[in-house]
Amino acid sequence: MSGEACCECGDSAVDARVKVQNLKKIFNPKTVAIVGASSEPGKVGYQILNNVVQNGFKGKIYPINKKAKEILGVPCFTSLLDIPGDVDFAVIAVPAPLVEGVLKECAQKNVKGTVIITSGFSEIGKVKEEQALKDFADKNDIALLGPNTFGFVYTPANLNASFGPTNVTPGKIAFVSQSGALAISLMGWTMMEKIGLAAVVSLGNKADIGEKELIEYFNDDPNVSVILIYMEGIKDGRKFMTTKVRKPVVILKSGSSQRGAQAAASHTGSLSGSDKIYSAVFNQLGMMRAKTFTQAFGAATVMSMPMPQGDETVIITNGGGIGVSATDECENSGLKLLEDPVWLEEKFRSTMPEFGSTKNPIDVTGGGGCESYRKAVHIALTEDKIKSLIVLYCETAVTDPVQVAKAIVEEYNAVKRNKPIVVTMVGGERSRQAIQILNENQIPAMTEVREAVSGLKSLYTWKEISLRPKEKVKNPEIPAKALELIEAVRREGRTFLLEHESRQVLELCGVPMPKWGFATTADEAVKVAEEKKMYPIAMKIASVDIIHKSDVGGVILNIKNAEDLKARFAQMMETVKKNAPKADLLGVNLCQMVDGVQCIVGMNKDPQFGPAVMFGLGGIFVEVLKDVSFRIVPFNESEAHRLVGEIKAKKLLDGYRGQGAHKESIIKTLMAIQKISQHVKEVDINPLITNKDGSYAVDARIII
Numbered sequence: 001m002s003g004e005a006c007c008e009c010g011d012s013a014v015d016a017r018v019k020v021q022n023l024k025k026i027f028n029p030k031t032v033a034i035v036g037a038s039s040e041p042g043k044v045g046y047q048i049l050n051n052v053v054q055n056g057f058k059g060k061i062y063p064i065n066k067k068a069k070e071i072l073g074v075p076c077f078t079s080l081l082d083i084p085g086d087v088d089f090a091v092i093a094v095p096a097p098l099v100e101g102v103l104k105e106c107a108q109k110n111v112k113g114t115v116i117i118t119s120g121f122s123e124i125g126k127v128k129e130e131q132a133l134k135d136f137a138d139k140n141d142i143a144l145l146g147p148n149t150f151g152f153v154y155t156p157a158n159l160n161a162s163f164g165p166t167n168v169t170p171g172k173i174a175f176v177s178q179s180g181a182l183a184i185s186l187m188g189w190t191m192m193e194k195i196g197l198a199a200v201v202s203l204g205n206k207a208d209i210g211e212k213e214l215i216e217y218f219n220d221d222p223n224v225s226v227i228l229i230y231m232e233g234i235k236d237g238r239k240f241m242t243t244k245v246r247k248p249v250v251i252l253k254s255g256s257s258q259r260g261a262q263a264a265a266s267h268t269g270s271l272s273g274s275d276k277i278y279s280a281v282f283n284q285l286g287m288m289r290a291k292t293f294t295q296a297f298g299a300a301t302v303m304s305m306p307m308p309q310g311d312e313t314v315i316i317t318n319g320g321g322i323g324v325s326a327t328d329e330c331e332n333s334g335l336k337l338l339e340d341p342v343w344l345e346e347k348f349r350s351t352m353p354e355f356g357s358t359k360n361p362i363d364v365t366g367g368g369g370c371e372s373y374r375k376a377v378h379i380a381l382t383e384d385k386i387k388s389l390i391v392l393y394c395e396t397a398v399t400d401p402v403q404v405a406k407a408i409v410e411e412y413n414a415v416k417r418n419k420p421i422v423v424t425m426v427g428g429e430r431s432r433q434a435i436q437i438l439n440e441n442q443i444p445a446m447t448e449v450r451e452a453v454s455g456l457k458s459l460y461t462w463k464e465i466s467l468r469p470k471e472k473v474k475n476p477e478i479p480a481k482a483l484e485l486i487e488a489v490r491r492e493g494r495t496f497l498l499e500h501e502s503r504q505v506l507e508l509c510g511v512p513m514p515k516w517g518f519a520t521t522a523d524e525a526v527k528v529a530e531e532k533k534m535y536p537i538a539m540k541i542a543s544v545d546i547i548h549k550s551d552v553g554g555v556i557l558n559i560k561n562a563e564d565l566k567a568r569f570a571q572m573m574e575t576v577k578k579n580a581p582k583a584d585l586l587g588v589n590l591c592q593m594v595d596g597v598q599c600i601v602g603m604n605k606d607p608q609f610g611p612a613v614m615f616g617l618g619g620i621f622v623e624v625l626k627d628v629s630f631r632i633v634p635f636n637e638s639e640a641h642r643l644v645g646e647i648k649a650k651k652l653l654d655g656y657r658g659q660g661a662h663k664e665s666i667i668k669t670l671m672a673i674q675k676i677s678q679h680v681k682e683v684d685i686n687p688l689i690t691n692k693d694g695s696y697a698v699d700a701r702i703i704i
């Protein structure tokens with residue numbers, strides 16, 4: 001199974017793969033050198049050596065210090081070059097001006113993995129100095145983490161090469177953080193919650209090793225089952241788009257509000273470059289986005305559960321209110337609760353007092369006690385009809401949460417962890433203890449219902465992602481004639497195509513059009529309209545000098561017949577000449593009037609990720625609700641379907657209140673628009689009107 005998606009711009013750079021391979025030297029070294037190790041406990045170099053030693057690293061440790069003979073009982077060397085034998089990995093913790101020299105020694109010594117702790121590079125504007133480190137590392141196939149990082153912890157190798165906290169709880173989550181401070185604080189939090197980590201990696205300035213390399217390394221690391229990333233931004237969007245995702249990746253990305261960027265949100269340009277693009281990227285790559293760190297860790301811990309073998313979920317609770325709240329969360333997130341009242345009554349009645357409820361949620365009531373939980377959990381775990389389980393507990397004086405937790409662990413182990421289960425325990429000190437017991441036993445437990453439900457939902461999402469077929473997506477080619485038309489306009493020195501030119505180009509690419517035509521005189525307009533049986537018609541002025549056509553009287557809708565058309569043509573020419581006397585009037589665009597749901601389709605160049613295609617509902621949905629989603633070019637038809645299914649008002653497309661959409665032609669439009677994405681700056685099809693019979697680009701604009 002794999003959620004791997006790959007586009008043609010793919011992982012072509014051989015050195016990228018070498019870097020990923022060399023990460024093994026960082027995470028699983030046989031020998032570690034700490035350059036800048038110090039005998040002064042207040043110094044970073046001391047703390048790192050201390051962490052390496054104290055954490056029980058089994059390989060050889062070489063502190064490098066110009067003066068000291070030994071530090072913390074470990075013999076020192078004055079230089080990397082004095083070390084007899086190979087060195088796999090070097091931590092560099094010397095002042096910034098000395099870093100390049102040490103890196104050169106790494107190359108001389110054939111060290112392939114380095115972590116540069118030192119600050120004072122691009123984060124303070126020293127971009128060139130940092131680039132020099134990157135270039136040197138590239139030339140010598142050195143994997144370089146940092147600079148400006150607090151290092152990393154990798155529990156399977158007992159390696160703590162950081163100046164962060166010690167005693168990380170071992171587990172299967174690889175936590176990668178762009179913020180050092182957040183990583184340090186969350187290490188403490190995970191220890192308290194007994195959430196196990198395989199790795200904590202502080203990315204620092206990401207001069208070389210970034211999210212892509214780490215995801216691809218952990219893809220093949222059997223000690224890691226899920227990758228959790230805290231991200232502030234991506235350095236190289238196109239490179240990130242080539243990331244191969246083969247294990248669940250949960251992303252916590254900050255900066256979701258982009259003030260002002262969406263203010264004038266009526267077309268593609270103002271809606272892109274935003275957080276929505278990041279969401280699109282994560283969706284397209286098959287990564288899951290979390291909103292808070294508790295939600296992110298919740299989802300990550302649930303990923304160690306077995307895959308659900310079906311949709312039916314059962315909730316077991318001792319409180320009505322919390323059960324209702326979980327039901328709401330399930331419905332909102334699309335988790336399906338098992339509905340079979342007769343069967344549920346037959347199976348669960350014996351687990352509760354008479355006044356309990358066997359409707360899903362199964363409410364064993366406050367008086368139910370630990371044995372009620374044990375029995376109900378046992379049934380839920382052993383009955384095939386139930387595919388996943390949410391257990392909720394509200395602390396009461398009569399039932400000890402610790403006993404409930406232990407009963408859940410025993411029952412779950414007895415059935416050999418056969419299906420996913422998540423637990424929420426709400427209460428005081430004893431409930432917290434119960435949560436820790438569950439987490440220690442790899443049963444995800446949280447204090448919030450919302451987190452438990454969204455965690456379980458993430459597992460279902462990952463199941464769907466991992467079943468997606470692996471497909472290479474090619475950059476679509478533009479038809480030669482369409483390119484010719486664009487180039488002709490470019491040669492004229494124009495930056496935009498006129499409406500009829502835009503229509504021609506888009507039609508050649510496969511965008512579905514209503515009946516349309518172009519005419520320079522009233523007689524010609526009538527002839528085109530009659531020939532194409534176009535009535536009723538929308539008529540719009542064509543002029544390179546007029547951008548806002550309605551403002552000058554250049555748009556007339558609902559023209560019913562030839563007589564009307566002639567009269568309106570004359571009227572339009574007169575009004576426009578009066579309102580825009582200097583404009584060169586080329587003629588009129590004629591377009592059949594179409595009814596249906598108004599959508600918006602656009603293409604824009606995102607500065608980070610390149611061409612991005614937008615889809616959403618038009619009118620108020622785009623202006624007020626900004627209900628649009630994006631995908632990065634290139635993407636395939638399945639991805640286009642997911643894009644269409646992502647918008648909040650998708651019910652309208654599914655035929656709500658007699659409305660309806662022609663999905664195939666919407667998908668066709670999204671595929672077609674990609675063909676010109678490499679050759680123009682911006683495309684707007686607003687609106688694309690869709691009804692049961694088809695979709696129609698009623699207005700079209702291309703900027704080159």
Ligand code: ACO
Binds near residue numbers: 043068093102150
């Ligand atoms: N080879 C071997 N040893 C050397 C070399 C060398 N080329 N050069 C210097 N040293 C020794 C020094 O003699 C010293 O040892 P000593 O204490 O025995 O004299 C040791 O290396 C450290 O050098 P100092 O000059 O004392 O440097 P200091 O420890 O003050 O600072 C450091 C070095 C920590 C790398 C500093 O420059 C720095 O960048 N600090 C910030 C680190 C940071 O915050 N990173 C981001 C983390 S993210 C987060 O925390 C949220």
